[in-house]
Amino acid sequence: MAHIYVFSPSSAVRDKAAFRRGIKHLQAMGHEVEVDVAALASHMRFAGDDATRIEAIDRAAASGADVALISRGGYGLTRILPGLPYKAIAKAIDKGTQFVGLSDFTAFNLAVLVKTGRITWQGPALGEDFGTAEEPDDIMLACFDDLLQDQGEGAGWQRPKADAAIQTKAHDAVLWGGNLTVLTSLLGTPYFPAIDKGVLFLEDIGEHPYRIERMLTQLLHAGVLARQKAIVLGQFSHYKLVPGHDKGYKLNTVVEWLRGQLKTPVLTGLPFGHVSTKVLLPVGAKVDLVTEGRDALMVWGHV
Known part of the structure; x- marks a missing residue:
């Protein structure tokens, strides 16, 4: 208890x-x-x-x-x-x-x-x-x-088939991140972590893909994304596309565009965000991240 x-x-x-x-x-x-x-x-x-x-x-x-x-x-x-x-x-x-x-x-x-x-x-x-x-x-x-019970030592998930070719290994990297909107709002303040070679995870709710891209672009131009060992995208939920206006522009469009701007690997499918199925993630812990095929594993041991 x-x-x-x-x-x-x-x-x-x-x-x-x-x-x-x-x-x-x-x-x-x-x-x-x-x-x-x-x-x-x-x-x-x-x-x-x-x-x-x-x-x-x-x-x-x-x-x-x-x-x-x-x-x-x-x-x-x-x-x-x-x-x-x-x-x-x-x-x-x-x-x-x-x-x-x-x-x-x-x-x-x-x-x-x-x-x-x-x-x-x-x-x-x-x-x-x-x-x-x-x-x-x-x-x-x-x-x-x-x-x-102090037993959680990591999280694993299966990525989309289309991402299987994107592989990475990160050792002893600081895990940080959270909600994209809130994190971006801290940029330039004393409360934004100055983390290099970390693993940055992001999620959001109710944000159209163009707004997600706009925030990612701000982090990109600020140099935050290129300094990481990996970017891990969780779930971006509860938004609506506008078929007659977006004309095929969707979340995957944003992900592919971001990958084209970075050498840092961008992984997707993390079960975390404003969704019922979510893992717990230790912000500030040192983690190892490895992918093999569609499988991704993030390990932090006891923290």
Whole structure:
């Protein structure tokens, strides 16, 4: 049984039913779930004003929990990064608390990496992943359980057939990344990691391929992409093409264009993003990445 602390550092929780289902599911798994006093706070679109959300993060760090799990993503972390209790967060991680989330939580992951050098996790959120109307995804649950039991040592996936010819090996590379929109918004700030020869993973939701290309282009022109050992693309979901206007321009078009701009290998198919099937990824950990045919394996060992 694990102690899980649920907190809301970003947008207000609107789907209370999913929130309650998520808590019940974690409890049914045998975990002790502690809910932050401001987890359901609401201020404009946020889960409380800026001070309230910083205090929630501080309480999560002081909770002594095995996992500090976000209720949801949305928006709100980038505006409070200067006020985060980085020393308290680092102390909590050193004592064994794993901070887990995705989407807007990318800002937290990257800022903590820059300011403290500590590892945090890109993974599920309470409502989106544990609070679904259907049963939560088996792979996500298995990866989460591995984290709780300190057994997760890597992730493997099968790439699209068309990508089988693209092979790479990366050894002892820092794994970093997350949501493309949030990561790109940090470029040029003190919270953007200066990582060379890393493995950069990216995902997004609701962004048309041309907007994905525009953000990738910004990272390309800033020199970020060429400095990596590999770019790993996760799932880009919930967007709509415009057949009469796009005229064949789609996500694969963006991927092929990006590959034409880089010597750095661009891999696809990572099971991570705003989708039910997701692995958990340690932001800031050293990883080995290897491909063989369509298979890709990323190993980080115990972190």
